[in-house]
Amino acid sequence: MIDRGTLVLVATPIGNLGDLAPRAIEELARADVVCCEDTRRTGRLLQHAGVRARELCLVNDHTEYGAIPKLLDRLDAGERIAIVTDAGTPGISDPGERLVAAAAAAGHAVLVVPGPSAVIAALVASGLPTARFVFEGFLPRKGVARDQRLLELAREPRTVVCYEAPHRVARTLTDLANAFGSTRRVAITRELTKLHEEVWRGTLADAVQWAANEPRGEIVLVIDGAPAAAPPDEHALLEALCAQLALGATVKDASTEVATRFGVSRRAVYELAHTLPRAPR
Template sequence: MGQLYIVATPIGNLQDITPRALEILSQVDLIAAEDTRHTGRLLEHFQIKTPQVSFHQHNVAQRLPLLLNRLQQGQRLALVSDAGLPGVADPGYELIRVGIDHQIAICPIPGANAALTALVASGLPMDRFTFEGFLPRKASHRRDRLQELAQESRTMILYEAPHRLRKTLRDLADSFGGDRPIVIARELTKRYEEFWRGSLTQALVNYGEKDPKGEITLVIGGYGGQPNSMEEYQWQDHLRDRLEQGIPLSQATRELAQEMGLSRRKLYQAALKLNLEN
């Protein structure tokens, strides 16, 4: 039996590929790529001559028997997507599942991933989170999914195309409320990498006139609960400082929520409960 390598590729900066990934890509018999032109540029940059075959959502039924046959003949194959880890909101799951079902050895080669890259830089809680990929395109399915997520307590990670960002922000605000904190990560690891932090309402204002460019990852604060214990001592001290300066509670909580990526409503309610206004 052969071996299937699940190889992570860069999400932007080519230097993020690992030496191990380069070694595997140069040694396997065949690379199954989401887009052979895109992967071809990566291979050319690192002077790798391994042949490729396309494997994407539109040719899965055609390609699976071919790739499985190669693996059963003892060949080593590498599976790659256009960026990041194959199978994470990308093609690949079907080949991995078929390989497992036929006792093919599966070997993951870890590396860059947009969801985790955005999460660790978001400033939102990362001890518990959920990855939701792309929301459904159909309006009714989209509303149903957002209704299910509205009371999700974990930090949520979504992918979105730039031309759909404003619609998604409106849908999120309608379902989650405008004060829910969000971080919009754009062009991760690239020259114009950007992190925008604020509430859903503020995001709608910021992106209200034109669509941004580049790949986008959304990190959204979960529902419910008070600010977590790791942040509690920080926001209380900062809030007291503002109140001592004569800033009204509503204004102080609004400013602090934006700075710390927290819910303004929850901060306000927590401040009243702790009698910080006096």
């Protein structure tokens, strides 16, 4: 009986070649085939690590879907397949997600050699809250999809992390300032782990000015989450209650509606309703 194959996701450096883990080197040397975005770039990495790969297979955004059937056949034959991207961890805004899903669905083992990740590196260096965050990859480039995503993220209470190309970062920061408010805090990481690594921190308004210098290199944006909404004041609750009562609602129903809308205690709103003159009991 042939053993089931194994798919191994191998994280590779995002800039500093010294970040390639010993276990990553072992898995790349052991694999029957190494899937990669760019055979020349991965070839240089393997040469640096002293690894002579048995075979390189091109798996990028354009070829991943078409390559899956043949790779599954090789896994069925018991082979060990490693997948890397140009930098970082496979499957995070890079090829790998669809192959992992297909391999898992076919019952093959999926292993991970953890390591460099621009998302995590930028987040922990940002100085912004790290306990809860959301990763957005690249924002939609234009149109309704972009506007809708910005509107959604403007209300997101968790820290937001996204990638952006240097030639688009000025426009994106301007759009973020307009959607999130110019005073929202942001950290911009550039060229992480490389010679000219930079972490800039400030407000979105100041970030727009920073981007006017036409920054170069790989960029990750880390934006502070939306602040908690201020609790409604008593005047706003009374106005909403009066509006509901004027429509013929009972005090109980009006209190429930207003409490739900403002996210406050129904009991507190009910008691407030009874302070109104001639409020029905």
